[in-house]
Amino acid sequence: MIDPIILFFLLGATAGLLRSELRLPAAIYEFVSIVLLLAIGLKGGIELARQPFGSLLPQMLAVVALGFFLSLAAFPVLRYLGRFKRADAASIAAHYGSVSVGTYAVVVAYLGSRQIAFEEHMPLLLVLLEVPAIIVGIVLARGLSRETRWRSVAHEVFLGKSIVLLLGGLLIGWAAGPDGLSSIEPLFFDLFKGILALFLLEMGLITATQVGSLRRYGPFLMAFGIGMPLFSALVGTGLGWVLGLSIGGTAVLATLAASASYIAVPAAMRISVPEANPTLSLAAALGVTFPFNVLFGIPIYHALAVWAHTFAKG
């Protein structure tokens, strides 16, 4: 049975495509994002409190490597097959090497409603996976030139809204532990799926606005927007399996790999690689990959994870 939060996404997309007057005020969209980011961080932080940090180090390093690898793999495809300008190829590659928090929230809800367990420290990996692709994107566009103002890039990346809230949530959850957080649970945990529903309603509206650009930039972007996440999910599944993650954890890692950023990376690219056309990357990430992952990708990645684990055992 289809999850109701997915129906909210479809409602938003339909309303948008029919040019309905429905619009969420920008302040509400921000509110909803802030609560989601904090909630995800807090959940992960609780778990961190339970584990020796050292035991996570291999996973953390592996995930950073994954971020570098995915963006480096995407670039030549975009540059030579897609014939994009250097800056555009670098920027799109950065979007796909990084992650989408909204997609992460959907896979968590998907596994939750099927009672499939996964490693709860995933938000930590989520944060780590946001960053490397941004660096790759800038270097690919600019080269390792002296002119790149790395200080301001670092500022942009690490002090952007999404990383501050995720990391802040992680630290608070880690410091306060599960008992400490019980008093704020009603807002951050009980309302989580309701707030995610509102978020996806707005995402549907936003996705619908991308259709115009897609039509213009055509079939390659659409193919890339579906092919790249499938490839990334395969890599993510393999990595999850190598790292010994559970089925749920493997599905989450595959989804993270498959997702494309539309918050942190666009902001960073706009400042650091301004000559890249943001319409291209957002049309692909928001207009193709996000809906693809939410509607079809996640069940596929889950099936992949199950298959990998069965295969491994058998």
Add this chain to the structure above:
Amino acid sequence: MIDPIILFFLLGATAGLLRSELRLPAAIYEFVSIVLLLAIGLKGGIELARQPFGSLLPQMLAVVALGFFLSLAAFPVLRYLGRFKRADAASIAAHYGSVSVGTYAVVVAYLGSRQIAFEEHMPLLLVLLEVPAIIVGIVLARGLSRETRWRSVAHEVFLGKSIVLLLGGLLIGWAAGPDGLSSIEPLFFDLFKGILALFLLEMGLITATQVGSLRRYGPFLMAFGIGMPLFSALVGTGLGWVLGLSIGGTAVLATLAASASYIAVPAAMRISVPEANPTLSLAAALGVTFPFNVLFGIPIYHALAVWAHTFAKG
């Protein structure tokens, strides 16, 4: 004992009349409306999933007829007794033939806190009752002229915010069913009355701003703003009885009939009958009828429903 949500309305109205600096940001008012509309739709949708659709058809048709009837009945009173210009009479008639979602939420809360059951598919009737009066209003103002751009009218009506959210909620609730929605219950159902309280606080503030216009347009509007809902409630009670609704259901239908729109219809009239003065209809609907219904009307309509059912049995 008076329901606390009514007290929030009185608080808002008092603060407004005393020219307090209290103001809810527009984004919050929209947020609160969106959650209420979705919640009402979802609740109705769950119920639709339980019933054969065919069995509701008679009620659906009856309610559409009710919408046509009420607006057609209001028009001559406004035009000939009230001596309003044709466009103004048509526009006000449309407001009173349609419904107010806020009033619906209050009657639901009223019945809920008295544990009086009612047919849960009422949100479906609510949606259906929104539309016919708008068509009547436009035709009364314009005649069946060729110039009326019905395409854009239909767009305005069916893709306006309130119908999209109500209908979207209905469909999601219907598709997901009660179990599917359990994960989003904390936001849409548990918080319902708290959010309704904030909504009524703002409605009180808005109502207070109508007092000036009322003073200017005088006693006829006030009399109409009370007399019309009483008449409509009688018709609604009769119809509820004929359709075999429960006491609660009859009270809800009477309240829907008695309520006057202040979201969907004003927007549609402003675009399609621009020569109508919106101050008049809003002063009546918001300044008189909404507070009358919320404070006095609903208990009266409930009494009417009880009386009709007793009368019928005895």
Add this chain to the structure above:
Amino acid sequence: MIDPIILFFLLGATAGLLRSELRLPAAIYEFVSIVLLLAIGLKGGIELARQPFGSLLPQMLAVVALGFFLSLAAFPVLRYLGRFKRADAASIAAHYGSVSVGTYAVVVAYLGSRQIAFEEHMPLLLVLLEVPAIIVGIVLARGLSRETRWRSVAHEVFLGKSIVLLLGGLLIGWAAGPDGLSSIEPLFFDLFKGILALFLLEMGLITATQVGSLRRYGPFLMAFGIGMPLFSALVGTGLGWVLGLSIGGTAVLATLAASASYIAVPAAMRISVPEANPTLSLAAALGVTFPFNVLFGIPIYHALAVWAHTFAKG
């Protein structure tokens, strides 16, 4: 163990000091404030319904006297030790004679998580303590001149957002009683600490913006911003003990005394004593006293209350 809501404050302050891009939209800050103010009022109102009003009169009068006393005590220190201009000294004194609702919410959360009971009618005293200092501030700045437009001052004070919401909440809680409010509990009571966490996140961001002004106006303001609350807390503790409050109640009263207003008083001073520089009072109240109280003050005032009660008994 540190309360997680305090960690949210630290997160906001850190993000602000590091010049992160994190910003809460103004509409969200208002929403969060409105819910907190109403919730605090409602909680107090429920309790009022349980007590004969007369029995509270001595406490009410005492608290009004406290407001007058604290602002009058602060003024000469500011004027002669701090060498502030008359208007500035008067305005800062008014801030410190009044109260901060945010600080009240934090002490309530502090006691709640330690399961320490306190007199639940405290929100009534909170409202009463807001007002006298404003009058003192205006009179100190202006003298009892005929020119002061007391009518508009009264309007500003009693119809400002915070008093209307607190008082409105009190009255609604009082009229509806605990049973009446059960339907709106999920929003106003269950979410209270979560919403307080968001509020403190924003307060942290705001506090960080005050550092610049502090640096400019230097050490006296910092010393005053810590010394004055300690002095006020002593007075508050004494008064709580005299009034026979519980340990929890004494700690709350001490915290109220120690807190400095940053909503009601700044607005009133800006209109009624415009020649006072608002940067000074906000730097002290927001940049020093609020963080001091939240991080260190409240535990100290709690210890004071315990000590006073032990001392009294022994």
Add this chain to the structure above:
Amino acid sequence: MQSHTRKLLTVVTEAVLEGTLVRDIDRLNARGYTITDARGKGHRGVRSAGWEANSNIRIEVVCDEATADAIAAYLQEHYYEDYAMILFVSDVDVLRPEKF
């Protein structure tokens, strides 16, 4: 710097008209527009932006004189009578004349 004179046309009107006006402005050959949310007061009373029916928008269009005249004339004919609306025009200097 070489600069060129164009017209800045500013319209303040009811928020409900946003969709319609944007289509009109497009059709009358303006190359762009900028919209901000507003509140205010005029002959049709206070519009305090407390809720939708009561909100204003402020639209700015930078364009050549002919376009400004055309838009002004069109709005005057179609909306002045029935809607809360004001319109004013001023001279502005721009750097890229071909853009407007």
Add this chain to the structure above:
Amino acid sequence: MQSHTRKLLTVVTEAVLEGTLVRDIDRLNARGYTITDARGKGHRGVRSAGWEANSNIRIEVVCDEATADAIAAYLQEHYYEDYAMILFVSDVDVLRPEKF
């Protein structure tokens, strides 16, 4: 199109003054005004609109020259010293001179 010159007076100041200024402007015979929310920086520092005490508004009044002068003089006398405030005036063309 026949158009007429009027003055556009723009004030940027602290949001807390909104109620007072609106009354002043009414009293000084302006026929209307338009307000938008703003943030900014000036001699009194950064006003970033993070919360009320720190927010600006931007008020526009279209009026004849005498009214503009009267409002400017009044604001200068009453508010310049104590409030964050700037004010500037420009020429605009309007279609209905009787309206302003």
Add this chain to the structure above:
Amino acid sequence: MQSHTRKLLTVVTEAVLEGTLVRDIDRLNARGYTITDARGKGHRGVRSAGWEANSNIRIEVVCDEATADAIAAYLQEHYYEDYAMILFVSDVDVLRPEKF
């Protein structure tokens, strides 16, 4: 009343540039600026302010002619090619010339 002519420079551009532009404007010797949130349409398509990447801001700077020219030249050089941005300048009268 004695008044003095200054320039009002208005920039409409992507919200993501706010921090950078504010630093530029400060560095180029403007004494202040005012910012409002906006949406709009131009050569780079519709920017409907539904979410961050899609929002505009509108920056106003009152300054003398030299500063206005300097800012306009700087923005043209650094941002015109890569960002959604328009800029226009008009004359305004101010009361306190020393302030701008």
